[in-house]
Amino acid sequence: xxxxxxxxxxxxxxxxxxxxxxxxxxxxxxxxxxxxxxxxxxxxxxxxxxxxxxxxxxxxxxxxxxxxxxxxxxxxxxxxxxxxxxxxxxxxxxxxxxxxxxxxxxxxxxxxxxxxxxxxxxxxxxxxxxxxxxxxxxx
Numbered sequence: 510x511x512x513x514x515x516x517x518x519x520x521x522x523x524x525x526x527x528x529x530x531x532x533x534x535x536x537x538x539x540x541x542x543x544x545x546x547x548x549x550x551x552x553x554x555x556x557x558x559x560x561x562x563x564x565x566x567x568x569x570x571x572x573x574x575x576x577x578x579x580x581x582x583x584x585x586x587x588x589x590x591x592x593x594x595x596x597x598x599x600x601x602x603x604x605x606x607x608x609x610x611x612x613x614x615x616x617x618x619x620x621x622x623x624x625x626x627x628x629x630x631x632x633x634x635x636x637x638x639x640x641x642x643x644x645x646x647x648x
Contacts, residue, residue, distance in 0.1 A: 535622055537557065538619050541608075541611045544611075552606070554607050554608060554610065561617070562617075565617045568625065569593045569621060572589050572593055589624045593624070
């Protein structure tokens with residue numbers, strides 16, 4: 510018998526309580542965007558789509574939390590809310606476990622991290638995404 514742990518479920522998101530492992534997910538997204546040939550097994554693409562989709566939802570939740578303290582008319586907040594809305598709208602539909610599906614998820618992850626970087630450079634200073642603390646725990 511195999512045992513496994515479900516870390517992400519489309520309809521039961523943990524609202525960003527898990528570490529985001531930004532570098533790993535950005536590297537996976539970049540690798541998918543650089544892949545030109547359908548070289549992986551379909552099951553691999555399905556797992557990559559699930560991983561990147563879960564990460565995109567977690568980053569989107571973190572971005573919304575970061576923007577909540579900003580004024581509604583704040584330019585950074587408006588841009589982030591628009592980008593998050595676009596990404597969530599795209600990912601709300603089932604994403605096929607194919608190279609194209611993985612690339613679409615990768616684009617979403619990159620777009621959300623670009624939003625985070627723009628927020629970091631906005632007036633008021635950076636407000637980092639939640640991630641592992643000094644001892645590997647969230648905080």
